[in-house]
Amino acid sequence: MILGESVTEIRQPTPRRGTNLPRMGDFNLTVILDAIRRSSGGLSRVELAQIVGLSPQTISNISRRLLDQHLIVEAGKEGSGPGKPRTILRLNPSGMYALGVHLDPAVITTVVLDLVGDVVKHSRIPTPAGSNPQRVIAAIAEEIKALIEDSGVDTGKIAGLGVAAPGPIDLDEGTVVDPPLMTGWDRVHLRDALAEATGLETLVDKDVTSAAVAETWAGGASGTGSFIFMYMGTGIGCGIVLNDEVVRGTSGNAGEIGHIIVDPDGPACDCGLRGCVKSSCIPQVLVAEAEEQGVLNGGRKGTEGPEVQEALPGFAMPRMQVTNGPSRS
């Protein structure tokens, strides 16, 4: 559950450039598809040539390939002044689909997305209790199968499955490495287990990093170059994007901010120190503080993450978005 996020614009992105060297067709195809998906209203072939630095002939050939694969569509013509009106190329939403899963200690969210990132179908189920990762993995796989069926999407058009898991993770191994609040999840091979159970090509990334990736595709900060995505839910963490590139760090765990000390006299943290971001700012602590000060009535059932989250509708925290702040580089 995202309570609040703060996004600060730092610089404009630099578009990726293609290469006119032979044998680079697939790379250029990716570059062109990327440029089209980053544009809000689509691009003409002439604009594409200017943005990615490829010859008109290469643009024309690759556009043809993308049209043949139904990944893009020709969407009307544009142009006033003299000369031929330009045909606009846009992503074809139904050209390809993907599955996404967010594994949280309390809730499993599953989505089917189309090529422009719109949600076609989604579901939320409680994460099976106890400390048995195999049970949770089986529940996820079952939910994926049900959701694909429900969505009516052609399975041949599903590019793969992306899983957002609580950190820390081992990016190379696709394992979840003993995250807080998930007992029994020490070095669980989540990626391989789900790939096997679903038959889908599977990627596992840290939840906050996945959220930052999503922002670069479809969120409010899309295209703004550099930003930090803050996640406050059962835990707390951030995803980092610098100059349009997601920063994962050497171990895939950049953004673990929970134990930065923000208040040396603050509440004791489970790491043994006082006043960490985690012990001062997670929803459980904020809710307890709000109850103490009479801002929120203390009618919740318990102190665990899900119970606290249930208490939150009465504690509306505004979604903050700062996009006109001072430019920094």
Ligand SMILES: [Zn+2]
């Ligand atoms: Zn700490």
